[in-house]
Amino acid sequence: MLDYQTLLEKTCQHVEPFSHQGEVATYIPALAEQKKGQFAIALQTIDGKVYSAGDVSNKFTVQSVSKALTLTMALQRYGDDLWLRVGKEPSGTAFNSLTQLEFEQGKPRNPFINAGAIVTADALYSRLSAPIHAVLEKFRAQSGNSNVVINRTVANSEYQHRYRNAAMAYLMKSFGNFDNDVEKVLWSYFNYCAIEVNVIELAKTFSYLSNKGVCLQSGEQVISAKQTKQLNSLLFTSGLYDAAGDFAYRVGMPGKSGVSGTIIAVLPGQFTAAVWSPGLDSFGNSVAGIAALEYLAEYVNH
Ligand SMILES: NC(=O)CC[C@H](N)C(=O)O
Numbered sequence: 001m002l003d004y005q006t007l008l009e010k011t012c013q014h015v016e017p018f019s020h021q022g023e024v025a026t027y028i029p030a031l032a033e034q035k036k037g038q039f040a041i042a043l044q045t046i047d048g049k050v051y052s053a054g055d056v057s058n059k060f061t062v063q064s065v066s067k068a069l070t071l072t073m074a075l076q077r078y079g080d081d082l083w084l085r086v087g088k089e090p091s092g093t094a095f096n097s098l099t100q101l102e103f104e105q106g107k108p109r110n111p112f113i114n115a116g117a118i119v120t121a122d123a124l125y126s127r128l129s130a131p132i133h134a135v136l137e138k139f140r141a142q143s144g145n146s147n148v149v150i151n152r153t154v155a156n157s158e159y160q161h162r163y164r165n166a167a168m169a170y171l172m173k174s175f176g177n178f179d180n181d182v183e184k185v186l187w188s189y190f191n192y193c194a195i196e197v198n199v200i201e202l203a204k205t206f207s208y209l210s211n212k213g214v215c216l217q218s219g220e221q222v223i224s225a226k227q228t229k230q231l232n233s234l235l236f237t238s239g240l241y242d243a244a245g246d247f248a249y250r251v252g253m254p255g256k257s258g259v260s261g262t263i264i265a266v267l268p269g270q271f272t273a274a275v276w277s278p279g280l281d282s283f284g285n286s287v288a289g290i291a292a293l294e295y296l297a298e299y300v301n302h
Pocket residue numbers: 063064065095096114158165190193257258259260284
């Protein structure tokens with residue numbers, strides 16, 4: 001097998017043409033300013049070593065990748081009771097689809113589509129006195145960078161253009177699956193999405209997913225080894241929305257994507273990887289990001 005550093009550099013070369021493909025997200029105006037043609041990749045192995053290549057110092061907002069961490073924090077507090085409010089099945093619909101929610105009485109299919117993450121944010125809101133601060137602090141502790149911040153421009157832009165997410169949240173409220181003030185919970189959700197990192201920080205934040213629930217930076221047992229397996233299974237079936245099957249087939253690892261063009265991928269017992277490239281396919285997933293992980297997957301043992 002190639003050593004990781006060489007592999008990441010080869011991956012960068014391989015995906016260069018893909019990094020110009022796709023479209024940057026425009027439905028959040030502040031994200032529309034991202035430029036295509038950029039690419040970065042990092043991974044942290046379970047012995048704590050970090051490898052990276054490409055535009056490594058570039059910052060981006062985590063977007064829906066935050067859903068994996070907020071789900072983790074909700075599982076810490078609710079355990080399996082969380083599943084009374086959100087399902088575990090793949091949705092087969094877009095991340096921001098409303099239709100299923102009406103048919104299924106306001107219970108979102110899974111915690112990774114927007115509706116599921118918003119109801120998870122509502123659950124967290126009930127248990128935390130300062131939820132935005134708590135999630136940000138978690139990112140800081142697990143990324144090993146105490147200076148991680150929230151991009152206020154992106155958070156405000158998302159809140160201003162919140163119509164679809166607000167529609168989902170109010171629909172859930174109408175079905176009785178929402179406990180707190182909708183606007184306050186939405187604001188917290190957008191702040192989680194607007195946390196800003198680089199690929200190294202992001203890979204490190206999710207090291208616990210490849211390391212039986214133990215964060216390599218903080219040393220904390222974040223969730224149990226069993227819950228980690230369960231969370232990885234859900235990422236495998238639903239982390240890339242209605243493209244989860246294609247991603248599973250091409251990459252073969254649990255993953256979570258975000259509309260800033262970032263994706264994390266987990267190889268349990270080996271490493272957590274993070275990629276970023278802003279050009280998105282029609283499912284809202286990074287074109288070069290998926291191509292990179294597909295390439296990487298050919299060279300690693302799993
Ligand atoms: N897929 C995503 O990354 C979506 C997250 C984005 N903040 C939204 O709510 O629309």
